[in-house]
Amino acid sequence: MLMKTGLCLLLFLPFALQAQLLRPGDANNDGRVDHLDVLAIGLSFGQEGPPREPPFQGIDWMLKPFELWPGGLPGTMVNYGFSDCDGDGLVTVEDVEALQMNYDSTHMDSQPPPLPWTPPDTAFLSALPRLVFTFDPDTATVQDTLYLHIFYEHPFGLPLEDSPLGVAFTLEFDETLVKDSLTVVFFPDTVSDLLFAAGATGFADARAVPPGMVEYGAAGKGQPALTFSRPLGVVRFIIEDIIVRPDTFWTDFKVDVAKPVMINAKEQIMQFGVLVDDVVLFQELSAVPPPPAPLSVRVYPSPVLDVLHMESTESPLARVRIFDVFGKRVVDREMQGQRQVDLSATSWPPGFYWVNMLGENGRFAVQNLVKL
Ligand SMILES: [Ca+2]
Ligand SMILES: [Ca+2]
Incomplete structure (x- = not known):
């Protein structure tokens, strides 16, 4: 024995x-x-x-x-x-x-060892759920607060057992347009059937995610919770002080929804739609102090065919940007204090362009230009 x-x-x-x-x-x-x-x-x-x-x-x-x-x-x-x-x-x-x-902490020492999370796919759904992102307000000015509402839209006719248990995604945006450290995710109040996590101020205490992104996840407690249309939260952005001239340029603040994942209670990946608003940022004329005298520059030749020469006669250059007539940026170059720069224009489509040159002394110049 x-x-x-x-x-x-x-x-x-x-x-x-x-x-x-x-x-x-x-x-x-x-x-x-x-x-x-x-x-x-x-x-x-x-x-x-x-x-x-x-x-x-x-x-x-x-x-x-x-x-x-x-x-x-x-x-x-x-x-x-x-x-x-x-x-x-x-x-x-x-x-x-x-x-x-422990948000954003990484490791390789678990046992069994860590593996990429790759849930299986579901069969095709006849009725697709949708995530809708809407900005409030739809235009913003410097120092403004901008709210991005996250809304889950439930499709008609999707059976309860096939409904989503949870959803996760990453928002990507131009971090130079917002005060990134102040970006906050608010989860809906008085919601007891969902668990939330987010990589942004307001949830991730210990560490912030890299600038220009917000990570978001919501899940039901052991069962599908996205069984009806409902708000899922709000992201608050504070607009950065940016130099945008209302009479010349405007800038789009675009949010891309990256790596969207929706799963059902069997941990299968579900198809779903995403709809995102655009917001236009601009600086109101009344909010701008009287502009300083323009930077003294030379931009030549115009019309230009291949090489564009630019020089600043009074101050080293900090930044050079060139926009087409639609406001699309074709050049954006940080300068290391040079007074002149030559750019190849051969790849630009013919048309009118705006050249924006910022001097290290804070003054800037706007010149128009024709490309043949
Ligand atoms: Ca993980
Ligand atoms: Ca526990």
């Missing part, structure tokens, strides 16, 4: 020593804590499994040994244990706090 027990111990000991390891917050075990992990927590919501041993509970960014749970995410099979970020043996709202605390 004693011998038999000894044999059992020998057999089981090697397995017990092969510890599984996780980093709190990387719920889909892809090596980074981000907005996508809220989808894994949504899919695992309410699952129970072995809690972590007391010294290894908590959501601090330490490698935590844990025991594999009996199941995993329905599509990718990532073990449910990764979603129990705080290690209490139950996947709940509290586990989302690890995403906030």
Whole structure:
């Protein structure tokens, strides 16, 4: 009898020593804590499994040994244990706090090792859900606050079981147009059936995502939550002080929706549509102090065929920009204090152009130009 027990111990000991390891917050075990992990927590919501041993509970960014749970995410099979970020043996709202605390942290030392998160596709849907992004107001001026509303539009006739459990995407925009550190994501108030995560001020406490982007994720608690049309949040941008002359140029503030992902309760990728507003930024004339005397420059020849010569006679140059008649930028060059620059114009379509030259002394010149 004693011998038999000894044999059992020998057999089981090697397995017990092969510890599984996780980093709190990387719920889909892809090596980074981000907005996508809220989808894994949504899919695992309410699952129970072995809690972590007391010294290894908590959501601090330490490698935590844990025991594999009996199941995993329905599509990718990532073990449910990764979603129990705080290690209490139950996947709940509290586990989302690890995403906030460790946002944008990366690692390669989990066990099983991290793998790219690649859920399977669904079959074709006859009725497509849609994400609609609308700016409020639709034009903005310097120092203005601009709100981007995120709205989920549910299609008529999509059965409950095929409805989305969650959605995630990245917004990309020109960071020079907004005060990036002040970009905030607000989640809808009084919503109890959704979990949220975002890579922007207001959620990601510890770290900000790189400039010019906002990451967003929302997921139902173990079941489809996008079963009716509903608001999903608001992104607040503060417009940067930019030098845009209302009589000459205008600038589009465009937001691109990158890497959009919608999943159902089986962790399958769903097709969906995206609709985004444009907003035009400009500086109101009344808000601009009286313009200084223009920078003294020479731009020649005009008409130009191949090489355009530009020189500033009074100050080294800080920046040179050239726009076509439609306001599209064809040249945008930061200068290293040179007083002159030659540009090849051979690839520009024939037409009228505006040359905007900014001197290091803060004065600027606008010249028109014809390209043959
Ligand atoms: Ca992750
Ligand atoms: Ca937990």
